[in-house]
Amino acid sequence: MKMNAQIKAELISIGAIDIDTTLLGRLTVPTAGPGAGGKAFFFSSGGRRVRLVVDNGSPLRAVMDNGEIVILKGGKEFVRGKIEEELIHCPGQAYITMSERCIYDCKFCPVPKLNGKVKSSEELLALVKEAYDLGKMKGISITSGVEVSPEKEVERAADLVRKLKKYNAPIGVSVYPTRDSSRILKEAGASEIKYNVETMDRELYDKYCKKPPLDFTLECLKDAVSIFGKNHVYTNFIVGLGETDETIEKYYEDLAKMGIIPILRAVGVHPLRFGELEAERPTAQRLLKLTKMARRILDKYGLDARVAKTMCLPCMGCDLNPHVDL
Numbered sequence: 122m123k124m125n126a127q128i129k130a131e132l133i134s135i136g137a138i139d140i141d142t143t144l145l146g147r148l149t150v151p152t153a154g155p156g157a158g159g160k161a162f163f164f165s166s167g168g169r170r171v172r173l174v175v176d177n178g179s180p181l182r183a184v185m186d187n188g189e190i191v192i193l194k195g196g197k198e199f200v201r202g203k204i205e206e207e208l209i210h211c212p213g214q215a216y217i218t219m220s221e222r223c224i225y226d227c228k229f230c231p232v233p234k235l236n237g238k239v240k241s242s243e244e245l246l247a248l249v250k251e252a253y254d255l256g257k258m259k260g261i262s263i264t265s266g267v268e269v270s271p272e273k274e275v276e277r278a279a280d281l282v283r284k285l286k287k288y289n290a291p292i293g294v295s296v297y298p299t300r301d302s303s304r305i306l307k308e309a310g311a312s313e314i315k316y317n318v319e320t321m322d323r324e325l326y327d328k329y330c331k332k333p334p335l336d337f338t339l340e341c342l343k344d345a346v347s348i349f350g351k352n353h354v355y356t357n358f359i360v361g362l363g364e365t366d367e368t369i370e371k372y373y374e375d376l377a378k379m380g381i382i383p384i385l386r387a388v389g390v391h392p393l394r395f396g397e398l399e400a401e402r403p404t405a406q407r408l409l410k411l412t413k414m415a416r417r418i419l420d421k422y423g424l425d426a427r428v429a430k431t432m433c434l435p436c437m438g439c440d441l442n443p444h445v446d447l
């Protein structure tokens with residue numbers, strides 16, 4: 122059986138798999154965002170791709186059969202496909218993280234707890250060169266926690282973008298925004314941008330997002346659309362923090378109306394955050410329902426999730442892409 126939207130939704134909903142790690146190729150452990158610090162790999166089948174975390178307690182198990190990876194559920198074959206090698210963090214992209222630490226303390230994110238490295242520009246440029254030399258680099262994505270201030274991260278990202286333009290690859294940036302970040306990053310040569318709202322449920326935002334107010338991010342997103350244009354501005358919207366489907370639909374539409382493509386991201390609770398948030402990973406049924414809603418709204422506002430060249434929409438590892446996966 123090849124992966125279809127239903128199977129992918131189930132795999133995302135479970136999110137983890139028991140696999141002998143010697144079957145996995147070159148791995149990079151993500152150092153930013155909610156998946157930071159975990160071992161994971163990309164499984165692809167039927168023109169779709171999913172990222173699964175390695176966990177020997179998972180109800181899913183993967184085995185090798187005739188050169189293919191077979192995922193078993195309840196001991197029976199569920200889906201078969203292959204493992205896709207990553208370039209840096211995801212297939213086809215050099216997705217680099219500048220600061221693996223953060224002054225904010227959003228409760229769904231392990232980065233502040235991991236308190237990792239701040240990579241120098243030289244290190245980051247060398248990583249991208251290595252990815253480019255492998256000959257499969259279709260895009261470059263830059264992300265970061267906030268080491269000292271959002272302004273400093275934007276400045277560093279802009280400097281990197283200027284130095285990475287020589288590869289003639291689309292460059293996407295996902296950082297915490299500042300008043301001027303869209304203008305600065307566009308002038309530097311970035312083509313796509315992502316500022317995460319995380320949740321649009323104000324009560325949940327106040328409870329879990331320990332960074333500047335949501336309204337500030339929304340203003341910056343609006344500004345980003347006027348600078349980068351429709352289909353080039355994205356935002357992560359977490360599903361599973363306790364928000365209702367009605368809240369998601371209402372705000373998904375508000376964001377789409379502004380020209381932004383929201384990415385519905387299934388919540389994950391990192392072990393470093395156990396006990397700090399009440400979250401429930403969405404079921405496959407909920408993910409499919411919300412992705413259908415997303416497709417309808419994106420179509421209504423003339424937005425297309427296939428246009429993105431960098432970051433999560435073309436990667437599709439963690440989410441259902443409303444235009445590619447359905």
Ligand code: SF4
Nearest residue numbers: 211432433436438439
């Ligand atoms: S979808 Fe985004 S966060 Fe997930 S693996 Fe791909 S690039 Fe990383």
